[in-house]
Amino acid sequence: MKQSNQMWGGRFAEGPDAVMEAINASIGFDRRMAREDIEGSRAHAAMLAATGIVSDSDAQAIREGLLTVLSEIEGGTFEFSAALEDIHMNVEARLKEIVGEPAGRLHTGRSRNDQVATDFRLWVRGRIDLLDGLLAGLLGALVSQAEAGADWPMAGFTHLQVAQPVTWGHHMLAYAEMFARDRSRLADARARMNECPLGAAALAGTSFPIDRAMTAEALGFDRPCANSLDAVSDRDFALEFLSAASICAMHLSRLAEELVIWSTAQFRFVTLPDRWTTGSSIMPQKRNPDAAELLRAKVGRIFGANVALLTVMKGLPLAYSKDMQEDKEQVFDAADALELALRAMTGMVREMEANREPMREAAARGFSTATDLADWLVRELGLPFREAHHVTGALVAMAEAKGCDLPDLSLADMQGVHEGIDDGVFAVLGVENSVASRRCLGGTAPDQVRAQAALWRERLA
Numbered sequence: 001m002k003q004s005n006q007m008w009g010g011r012f013a014e015g016p017d018a019v020m021e022a023i024n025a026s027i028g029f030d031r032r033m034a035r036e037d038i039e040g041s042r043a044h045a046a047m048l049a050a051t052g053i054v055s056d057s058d059a060q061a062i063r064e065g066l067l068t069v070l071s072e073i074e075g076g077t078f079e080f081s082a083a084l085e086d087i088h089m090n091v092e093a094r095l096k097e098i099v100g101e102p103a104g105r106l107h108t109g110r111s112r113n114d115q116v117a118t119d120f121r122l123w124v125r126g127r128i129d130l131l132d133g134l135l136a137g138l139l140g141a142l143v144s145q146a147e148a149g150a151d152w153p154m155a156g157f158t159h160l161q162v163a164q165p166v167t168w169g170h171h172m173l174a175y176a177e178m179f180a181r182d183r184s185r186l187a188d189a190r191a192r193m194n195e196c197p198l199g200a201a202a203l204a205g206t207s208f209p210i211d212r213a214m215t216a217e218a219l220g221f222d223r224p225c226a227n228s229l230d231a232v233s234d235r236d237f238a239l240e241f242l243s244a245a246s247i248c249a250m251h252l253s254r255l256a257e258e259l260v261i262w263s264t265a266q267f268r269f270v271t272l273p274d275r276w277t278t279g280s281s282i283m284p285q286k287r288n289p290d291a292a293e294l295l296r297a298k299v300g301r302i303f304g305a306n307v308a309l310l311t312v313m314k315g316l317p318l319a320y321s322k323d324m325q326e327d328k329e330q331v332f333d334a335a336d337a338l339e340l341a342l343r344a345m346t347g348m349v350r351e352m353e354a355n356r357e358p359m360r361e362a363a364a365r366g367f368s369t370a371t372d373l374a375d376w377l378v379r380e381l382g383l384p385f386r387e388a389h390h391v392t393g394a395l396v397a398m399a400e401a402k403g404c405d406l407p408d409l410s411l412a413d414m415q416g417v418h419e420g421i422d423d424g425v426f427a428v429l430g431v432e433n434s435v436a437s438r439r440c441l442g443g444t445a446p447d448q449v450r451a452q453a454a455l456w457r458e459r460l461a
Contacts, residue, residue: 024322025082027090029329034073036122037087038066040115040198043218045106047211053109058102065099066091087119088112109208110201113232113320117197120328122219124241127335128190134342135183135248136460139176141350143456146172150453151446153431154269154359155368162366165431168354169449175255176456182248189244193237196221200231203319233319235309238331242306245338249299252341256292259348263289268358276348291344298337305330363431367396367406372428372437381420391418 042063049059069091072078084090089112096103149168156166196216199206205228212224225231262269263277276291309330312323370392377388394417399406402413407429414421427433439445 021082024085026086026325026328027080027082027084029332030087030116030119031073031080031090032332033087033119033123033328034091035070036119036126037091037115038070039122040118040215040219041091041106042066043215044110044198046218047214048105048108050214051209051211053208053210054102054105058105061099061102062095062106065095065103068098069094086112086116088115109206109210110198111203111232113202114197114200114228117200117232117234118219120331121193121195121197121221121237124237124331124335125190125193125220127339128186128241131245131248131335131338131342132183132186134339134346135179135186138342138346138349139179139183139456140460141346142172142176142179143453143460145169145349145352145354146176146449146453146456149354149356150449151432151435152354152356152359153363153435155362155366156444162362162368164371165363165368165434166444167435167446167449168356168359169446169453170435170444173449173452173456175251178251178254179248180459182244182251185244185247186241189237189240191222192240194220194222195225195231196223197225197231197234200225200228203229203232229319233316233321233324235313235324235327238327239306239309239313242302242309242331242334245334246299246303246306249302249338249341252345253296253299255345255349256296259292259352260289260296263287263292267362268355269362271353271355272348273351273353275351276344291348295341295344298341301337302334305334360431364407365405367399369406369429369431369434370396372434373406373425376425376428377418377421380424381418 045054045059045062045066048054049056054062069078072094078090078094080090081093084093092103092106095106146169149172152168153165154168154171155162156164156171196212196219198215198219199210199212216222216224225234259270259272261267263272272287272289272292274287276289277287278290309327312326312330316323373395374385374388374392377383377391378385381388383391395406395409395414398413398417399409402409407426411421411423411425414425428437435444436446439448441448
């Protein structure tokens with residue numbers, strides 16, 4: 001007869017089937033929460049002593065023994081057991097071997113349900129702090145690019161068609177806005193999740209006179225969770241993290257897509273260094289933007305994790321269900337993918353070389369200053385914008401027929417469409433003049449870009 005689990009098996013006459021043991025065990029992945037589990041247990045033991053529930057000597061033995069367990073785990077000498085199911089039981093079993101009978105008092109006033117909820121919140125909170133630092137690094141790299149190219153004209157696109165000239169710096173700061181919102185979303189999620197489930201026990205709280213505020217404060221939480229049922233069954237914090245991670249990953253993918261396009265021979269807007277590209281096994285001339293492409297693909301894993309956990313949680317009644325064991329792998333994988341993607345993108349942005357002349361050439365093509373011409377007709381000749389739009393469209397059609405761009409049309413050509421046009425129009429048709437004129441707040445004018453970059457430096461400082 002297979003022996004039942006020594007940690008919970010008093011009710012059972014025999015142990016689980018091998019397949020049941022395999023599907024039930026989570027130690028293969030939740031061992032990543034070892035530090036958080038031990039941190040939570042040390043705080044719980046200190047509280048049990050402070051409230052007189054266990055003796056000071058037992059609590060001291062438990063707390064010191066837990067540090068020994070942690071050193072073994074971090075030193076790689078700890079032997080994890082699938083039979084003990086999860087990180088909580090593995091730690092407790094080893095603690096018993098180290099300190100003996102006092103280890104059995106550690107679980108007083110708590111359950112694995114509130115224990116895992118606490119561990120998981122601590123882990124996600126820590127990962128948010130890590131990702132926030134990485135996002136700050138990416139923002140710094142974007143601002144450096146913006147400062148360097150504040151007055152470098154480049155083609156601005158809509159529908160991936162040349163629309164109007166912008167500046168390289170302005171384009172870089174557009175992504176700074178996106179990633180700053182990602183930091184804000186993660187900060188919001190962190191603030192909401194910063195409540196401590198410990199002490200909610202299995203689902204109803206505990207009859208022991210515990211001090212939940214003490215453990216919450218010891219673990220850096222703002223307060224204990226207010227409802228024991230919600231405390232053990234809530235995974236909103238994980239879903240919020242995955243949601244914020246998904247939006248951040250989407251932003252990373254958009255920038256990765258642009259790097260892939262910009263590094264082509266057709267665009268030549270950027271050159272990615274050797275460190276972030278690979279070659280071809282058959283075509284010696286190739287420089288493939290594999291880091292950007294792989295980053296773009298990683299996003300699918302993060303989106304998938306978000307949908308997977310939503311699906312796990314959507315049909316669960318209160319309170320805890322074993323389905324929730326499927327929460328951690330999704331979050332761990334998404335967090336790893338996002339961390340890797342942020343590190344890769346920061347490296348590429350920091351080290352890529354923006355090619356000023358090809359960007360300017362592209363900005364000057366595709367009738368990109370047509371809107372400037374229409375604005376000039378309104379401002380100088382007093383035309384209604386719709387009429388100015390029509391006149392400009394006719395001039396674009398003429399230039400297209402002649403195989404030239406708007407600045408290449410003669411004054412006579414232009415006056416043939418509208419006699420009021422004079423040679424002052426040519427002052428607005430150059431790309432430098434175009435970008436310099438966009439001085440409104442949030443515009444692409446170099447002075448605006450420099451001012452915004454300076455503000456970003458202050459924020460990041």
